[in-house]
Amino acid sequence: MKKNLLxxxxxxxxxxxxxxxxxxxxxxMTTPAHQVPMPVFHQVENTAxxxxxxxxxxxxxxxxxxxHFPEEGKxxxxxxxxxxxxTPVVSDSNGFIIIDHxxxxxxxxxxxxxxxxxxxxxxxISLELKSPYLIKAWFxxxxxxxxxxxxxxxxxxGKVSKDLKLERGKHLLIIKTIKPANTSPxxxxxANLEIKEPFSLTDLNISLSPLNRKNIHHVMDGLKATSxxxxxxxxxxxxxxxxALPPSDKSESWTELRRTADNQLVQSFRHTExxxxxxxxxxxxxxxxxxxxxxxxxxxxxxxxxxLNVLFEDLENxxxxxxxxxxxxxxxxxxxxxSGTDDDMRQILGMQDRQSHFRNRSFLYRFDISTDLHTRxxxxxxxxxxxxxxxxxxxxxxxxxxPDYTSPxxxxxxxxxxxxxxxxxxxxxxxxxxxxxxxxxxxGNQLLATAGPSAFDGAGENVPQGTIPNxxxxxxxxxxxxxxxxxxxxxxxDPSVGSxxxxxxxxxxxxxxxxxxxxxxYRYDTKKEKMSLLELSFDYVSALDFAQNAPLAVFKASQTNxxxxxxxxxxxxxxxTLLDDVEKxxxxxxxxxEVKDWDFTASxxxxxxxxxxxxxxxxxxxxYPVIVYYYGGTTPVGRTxxxxxxxxxxxGSGYLVYVLQPSGATGFxxxxxAAHVNNWGITVADEIIEGTKAFFQAHPFADASKxxxxxxxxxxxxxxxxxTRTDMFTTAISHAGISSIASYWGEGYWGYSYSAEASxxxxxxxxxxxxxxxxxxxHADKINTPLLLLTGDSDTNVPPGESIQLYTALKIxxxxxxxxxxxxxxxHIITYGKRIKWHNTIMAWWDKYLKDQPQWWxxxxxxxxx
Numbered sequence: 016m017k018k019n020l021l022x023x024x025x026x027x028x029x030x031x032x033x034x035x036x037x038x039x040x041x042x043x044m045t046t047p048a049h050q051v052p053m054p055v056f057h058q059v060e061n062t063a064x065x066x067x068x069x070x071x072x073x074x075x076x077x078x079x080x081x082x083h084f085p086e087e088g089k090x091x092x093x094x095x096x097x098x099x100x101x102t103p104v105v106s107d108s109n110g111f112i113i114i115d116h117x118x119x120x121x122x123x124x125x126x127x128x129x130x131x132x133x134x135x136x137x138x139x140i141s142l143e144l145k146s147p148y149l150i151k152a153w154f155x156x157x158x159x160x161x162x163x164x165x166x167x168x169x170x171x172x173g174k175v176s177k178d179l180k181l182e183r184g185k186h187l188l189i190i191k192t193i194k195p196a197n198t199s200p201x202x203x204x205x206a207n208l209e210i211k212e213p214f215s216l217t218d219l220n221i222s223l224s225p226l227n228r229k230n231i232h233h234v235m236d237g238l239k240a241t242s243x244x245x246x247x248x249x250x251x252x253x254x255x256x257x258x259a260l261p262p263s264d265k266s267e268s269w270t271e272l273r274r275t276a277d278n279q280l281v282q283s284f285r286h287t288e289x290x291x292x293x294x295x296x297x298x299x300x301x302x303x304x305x306x307x308x309x310x311x312x313x314x315x316x317x318x319x320x321x322x323l324n325v326l327f328e329d330l331e332n333x334x335x336x337x338x339x340x341x342x343x344x345x346x347x348x349x350x351x352x353x354s355g356t357d358d359d360m361r362q363i364l365g366m367q368d369r370q371s372h373f374r375n376r377s378f379l380y381r382f383d384i385s386t387d388l389h390t391r392x393x394x395x396x397x398x399x400x401x402x403x404x405x406x407x408x409x410x411x412x413x414x415x416x417x418p419d420y421t422s423p424x425x426x427x428x429x430x431x432x433x434x435x436x437x438x439x440x441x442x443x444x445x446x447x448x449x450x451x452x453x454x455x456x457x458x459g460n461q462l463l464a465t466a467g468p469s470a471f472d473g474a475g476e477n478v479p480q481g482t483i484p485n486x487x488x489x490x491x492x493x494x495x496x497x498x499x500x501x502x503x504x505x506x507x508x509d510p511s512v513g514s515x516x517x518x519x520x521x522x523x524x525x526x527x528x529x530x531x532x533x534x535x536x537y538r539y540d541t542k543k544e545k546m547s548l549l550e551l552s553f554d555y556v557s558a559l560d561f562a563q564n565a566p567l568a569v570f571k572a573s574q575t576n577x578x579x580x581x582x583x584x585x586x587x588x589x590x591x592t593l594l595d596d597v598e599k600x601x602x603x604x605x606x607x608x609e610v611k612d613w614d615f616t617a618s619x620x621x622x623x624x625x626x627x628x629x630x631x632x633x634x635x636x637x638x639y640p641v642i643v644y645y646y647g648g649t650t651p652v653g654r655t656x657x658x659x660x661x662x663x664x665x666x667g668s669g670y671l672v673y674v675l676q677p678s679g680a681t682g683f684x685x686x687x688x689a690a691h692v693n694n695w696g697i698t699v700a701d702e703i704i705e706g707t708k709a710f711f712q713a714h715p716f717a718d719a720s721k722x723x724x725x726x727x728x729x730x731x732x733x734x735x736x737x738x739t740r741t742d743m744f745t746t747a748i749s750h751a752g753i754s755s756i757a758s759y760w761g762e763g764y765w766g767y768s769y770s771a772e773a774s775x776x777x778x779x780x781x782x783x784x785x786x787x788x789x790x791x792x793x794h795a796d797k798i799n800t801p802l803l804l805l806t807g808d809s810d811t812n813v814p815p816g817e818s819i820q821l822y823t824a825l826k827i828x829x830x831x832x833x834x835x836x837x838x839x840x841x842x843h844i845i846t847y848g849k850r851i852k853w854h855n856t857i858m859a860w861w862d863k864y865l866k867d868q869p870q871w872w873x874x875x876x877x878x879x880x881x
Contacts, residue, residue, distance in 0.1 A: 039110035040130055040188075040206040042221050044085050046099040048115055048126040048194070048202075051077070069123045069195040070163045073149045078127070080153060080189060084225040084604055085129040101129065103223055106205070115194065115202040128190040128204060133220040134181040135669075137862065137871035139211040140219070142188070145174040146204040149193040154179060155186050165195055180874065182855070183668055185227035185604075213870070225604040228631060228667030231854045234657045235259055235847065237601040241268070242558055243569045243581050243594065246294045246301075249562035250275055251318055252569060253292055253301070254581065254595055264847040272301065272318065275567075275583060278594060281318065289314075296340045296563050302326070304333065313345070327382055327389070334377055337401055340563075341408040344435075345382045346392075346401050350375055366425075367418050370764055370811075379413060381435065392433065402430075402453040406519070410434055412443075412453050412462070422448045423469075424486070424771050432496070443494075447471075449486060453494075457519040462494040465515050468506070468685060475503040477685045483775045485688040487649040488681040491515045491526060491539075504539060508546055511681035511688070514559070517541075520566045521586055527559050529682035531624055532651040532674075536570070551584075551591065554654040569594065575626070575654040576610045576663055578602050606631045608666050613673070615709045617702050621687075625675035625706065626654075627714075628666035639671045640721035640865035643707050643744075647699040648729030649691050649773070651680040659843065660727070668858060670865065671717050673710050677702040692775050693782075695756060695789040696736045703733070704741050721745050721865045725857075728813060728842065729753070735791035735821060738798040746864035748857060750805040751813040751842055754792040754821035756785070764811045795824035801831035803860045805853065807840030833860075833876075 057067035078092050078099075085091070091099040106112050114126055142159070144150055150162040152175065160175040194202045210216055236259055243254045252275050257268045269285035270292055284292070289303040295315070302315040311333035313326040326345070336347035353374020355361060367373045379392040379399050393399040397415040404411050415429040428450040432441040443462075449470035454463050467486030468475035475490035489512045493502040505512055510528035517524050524539040534556045536549040553572035557579065561568045566586040573579035581595040608629040616622050630639065642665055646652050652674050656663070662672045676683070677699040679691030690698055703724070711719045723746045726734045731752025738747055753759040757779045759766045770777075779786045787793050802825065804818040818834060825832035835856055837849050844853045852875075859871035 038208040038210065038216055038219055038221070039106070040132075040208065040221055041106040041110060042130060042223055043104050043106070043112050044087060044101040044129045044223055045104050045112065045114065046091050046101060046127045047097065048124045049094045049097055049099065050120055050122040051125050051193075052122055053196075069149060069165075069193050072123055072125065072193055073151050073161060073163060073191070076191075077125075081156065082600070084187065085189070086225060087223065091127060099127070109205070110207070111203040111205045113201065113203050114192070119197055119199065120194070121196055123196050124194045124202075126192055128192065130188050130206075131222040131225060132181070132186045132188060132208070133222055134183055134186065135218050135220070136183050136214075136866070136868055137859070137874070138181050138214045138218045139178070139870075139874075140181065140214075141176060141178050141209040141211065143174055143176040143207040143209065144190065144204065145172050145207075146192055146202075147172050147200045148195070148198070148202060150175055150204070151191045152177075153187075153189045165198060167198065167200060182230070182871075183228075183858075184230050185222070185225065187225070226606050227604050229602075229605050229607065229661065229664040230667075231664070231851055233601055233605060234661055234664065235850065236261060238597050240571070240579075240581055240595045240597050243571065244292075244294060244560045245275070245562040245565075245567060245569050246299050246318075247297050247563040247565075248299065249565035249567035249583075250299060251281065251294075252583075252594070253294070256597070259847050261847060264849075266847070273594075275594075291335065293336075293338065294563075295342050296338050297342055302336075302338070304336075306333070313347075326384065327387070335401075337404060339404050339408040340406050343384055343408065345384070346404060346411060347380050347382060348377045348399075348401065349380060350377050365418055365420065366767060379411075392435075392438070397429075403455050405455050405459045406457055407459055409436065410459070412455065414450075414453070416450055419446075419448075422446075423775065424448050424450075425768050426450065443496075443499075451492070454515075454517060456493075456517050457522055460496055462496065463515055463517045463524060464492040464494055465489050465512050466492065468503075471501045471503070474501045475506050477506050478689045479686060482686070482689050483692045484685055485649060485679070485681065485691050486772050487511075487691075488685055488688040489513070491524070493541075504544065505546075508537075509682070509684035510535070510537065516559070516561055518561055518586070519563060520561070525559070525561070525568070527556060529651065529653070531682045532626070532654050532676055533682075534653060549584075549589070555579075555656070557655075573654075573656040576607050576628075576656070578656050606667075607663050608633055610663070613710070613713070615706055615713075617705055619698075621678055621702075623675055623677060623702055623706055624683075625673060625710075627710075628662045628672040628674070630666050630669050630671070635716050637716060638718040639669065639716055640861075641671045641673060641710075641717045641719075641723070642861065642865070643703065643710075643722065643724040644672060644674045644730075645677060645699070645703055645724075645726050645733060646728075646730040647677050647679065647696065647703070647726060647733040649679060649681060649688065651676040651682050660725070665858075665861070668861075670861065671714070673707070675703065675706050677706075691773060693773075693777055693785065695773065695785055696733055697789065699733060700736050700740050703737060704743065707743065719743075723747060723861055723865050725749070727751055731813070732791070734802075735798075736789070738800050738802055739791050739794035740797075742799055744800050746801045746803070746860065748803045748805065748860060749818070751807070751810055752791075752804065752817060752821075753813055754817045755790045757787075757790065758820070759813060759817055760786070762814050762816065766813075792821055792824060795821060795830075796828055798825060798828075798830055798832075801864055802833075803856075804832065804834045805856070806834075806836055807842060807844060808836040808838055809840060810842050812842040835876075 085101045089101050147166040159177040162175040164173045238258045241255050241257050245252050253270050253272050255270045259266045272282040289305050292303040299318045305312050310329040312328035316323045332350045334348040334350045336345050377398040381390045399413050402412045411433050419427045428447045429445050430443045449467045451464040451466035468484045468490050476484050478484045491505045491512045510530040513527045515526050526537045539546050554575045556572045558571035568584045571581050578598040583592045608631040611627050613627050614624045665672050681688045724744050725748040727750040731749035734747050734749035735752045760770045806815040806818040822834040844850050862868040863872040
């Protein structure tokens with residue numbers, strides 16, 4: 016106790032020393048010095064005529080420092096039964112850490128030093144390290160310099176230096192220093208941080224704690240679990256992992272097979288290059304495909320005895336497969352390449368033909384396990400897609416989807432039931448304007464379908480008379496095969512259905528839903544016809560799978576402010592068991608601020624929900640800059656933990672982040688979502704403006720003079736539109752925004768089809784007021800707010816021209832605007848290196864306009880003399 020108190024006093028006395036514009040690092044952690052034996056024959060010259068010396072030990076790293084974060088009392092490693100444990104030390108009055116005074120050794124000695132540097136903003140520094148002995152230094156895991164000289168004279172000392180550009184956050188400096196054998200000068204190290212102009216010493220702080228704020232590398236780097244699937248009886252599960260391989264843009268993915276009872280690894284498929292892994296429906300066997308030179312082989316493996324079988328091999332253009340419930344056959348699909356896609360002169364056969372894959376067709380085949388017989392099941396000019404196989408394995412359900420540019424949704428669907436023994440075809444429905452996803456009930460007498468509310472002649476519609484429903488507000492239906500009747504059992508259920516599963520083990524239907532801005536699981540009791548929420552204590556469920564023959568499920572879930580994990584769920588007693596917590600290591604030292612709900616009632620009487628992300632260490636006496644985020648389209652901004660716009664990361668950078676869910680979003684009931692149709696921002700823009708004003712009135716610590724707003728895709732359109740309607744924002748960011756509704760409608764791959772719902776029945780020739788008056792481009796002269804336009808230059812959803820034409824207008828008008836295009840990226844920026852640069856661009860823009868710190872932006876985009 017006295018020792019700890021004494022050290023605390025020493026820390027206070029030896030706070031980081033300031034010398035002019037230099038910061039002398041006075042707080043460190045060190046490991047005990049330990050001897051390193053020289054290798055045998057170290058005095059024998061090698062082929063280059065050199066003997067082994069201590070500099071070779073500097074180059075050779077005995078200790079793995081990757082992903083190691085020093086802490087007081089934490090062990091780095093064990094050498095010759097000596098624990099190298101981190102211990103806090105402080106420098107002397109000159110800033111030196113004294114490692115050893117006068118001990119001589121017959122072997123070289125090594126010790127490690129570590130400290131953390133907190134940067135409160137983007138800052139440029141020069142790091143200088145001095146020691147009479149050998150030094151190797153790492154900064155944030157990257158080697159930044161070595162000093163290979165030894166100064167024998169007591170008053171001489173060498174140095175190594177490195178210019179560094181620090182982003183906001185905690186940075187780790189580790190030094191390895193070596194004292195060669197039989198050397199006498201005092202073993203000491205000093206580190207100086209020289210602050211470059213216009214930055215100041217107050218921008219940095221020295222710490223011995225690894226506690227950090229969330230940053231882009233927490234989101235992008237490290238091991239992530241992406242999916243999990245249960246075996247038929249729930250005894251085993253497969254889990255798939257992914258990790259980036261920086262600094263390259265590559266990544267690796269693999270699957271592991273584990274025992275459910277104890278999570279023990281049974282088999283790893285790492286480096287096997289297999290895909291499409293599936294559990295067989297009734298046994299502890301697994302199947303997967305391997306493709307080589309465009310030829311596919313399908314394998315099955317018995318987990319209990321390890322036996323591996325080749326089911327079929329060398330199939331070309333293999334696309335997908337599904338096991339029959341009796342495991343006697345497989346239904347698979349073969350892709351047939353279309354013609355004319357590479358012609359110099361290509362006639363476009365309808366809007367969908369702009370997509371390179373449109374002319375490809377996919378057809379169904381059956382493979383019989385016992386006879387090795389392949390049977391072709393479908394043919395024709397329309398692709399056939401398998402939806403499900405009946406529980407008795409006698410029938411399949413398949414569909415044909417095809418464009419019809421005269422129908423309300425510009426597409427139609429035919430659905431058939433095929434008896435496999437006779438190839439007798441039953442037509443269930445033809446030319447349905449609303450496509451559905453379909454599966455069999457456990458008894459095979461009914462179908463479970465998900466589709467928009469207007470499907471099945473509007474059976475799922477629940478909107479006031481005269482209102483057009485939003486068909487992105489997905490409903491669930493039970494279709495009786497005998498009576499050909501439809502039960503729209505979610506018609507009066509506000510959450511929107513993402514996926515539905517009719518569970519054989521308990522005959523209940525489980526729905527993964529968009530429930531306001533949550534993702535939740537509901538259970539529909541088919542006997543009692545009652546819906547109930549599964550109380551799982553999570554905010555966002557992003558994956559769900561069931562055992563075929565046991566009351567067991569697995570799911571992936573996260574909190575608004577906590578990373579995702581995988582759990583198993585006993586469907587009888589609702590007991591949850593943690594299966595995977597792989598991201599715990601990534602976030603072990605990350606400090607997050609609070610997230611609080613904040614709703615307001617608009618002047619129209621509509622309640623608009625929202626939430627606020629607070630910076631860690633929030634102080635209500637401080638004025639914080641604010642970022643307002645929205646989508647404004649047909650889906651709410653979900654409570655994801657990471658995502659492309661990690662709000663808790665923005666908050667960790669010193670911003671208050673207000674996320675709101677304006678009218679038109681699904682998950683709040685059909686009347687609420689119907690407000691999206693034929694609106695194009697009229698209602699949403701007013702709600703965002705009104706909500707932002709109310710937010711500042713309710714939060715006196717929010718700085719109304721420093722407020723930014725941002726959105727992407729439809730949200731990018733909303734950003735552009737808001738700039739034409741208000742000057743209340745200090746700055747704004749639009750990613751892949753729509754500046755002209757008419758050009759997006761006709762040019763984007765899915766512009767016309769999205770508009771089939773968003774602009775139902777409205778076209779440029781009959782609704783000029785909407786297509787022009789609601790398009791930001793036609794009101795560009797009203798924009799005065801500094802606006803950053805971001806877009807992938809290969810975006811096929813919202814073409815880059817939407818940003819380019821608004822940029823052109825604003826440049827001509829001499830308004831503050833920047834356009835940054837990401838090379839080779841589509842609607843989402845997914846390539847590792849480009850994603851980080853894109854993220855940094857956003858953060859640097861916020862800092863420039865909301866913190867009056869333009870240096871990071873100027874570093875990323877220096878002014879060029881063109």
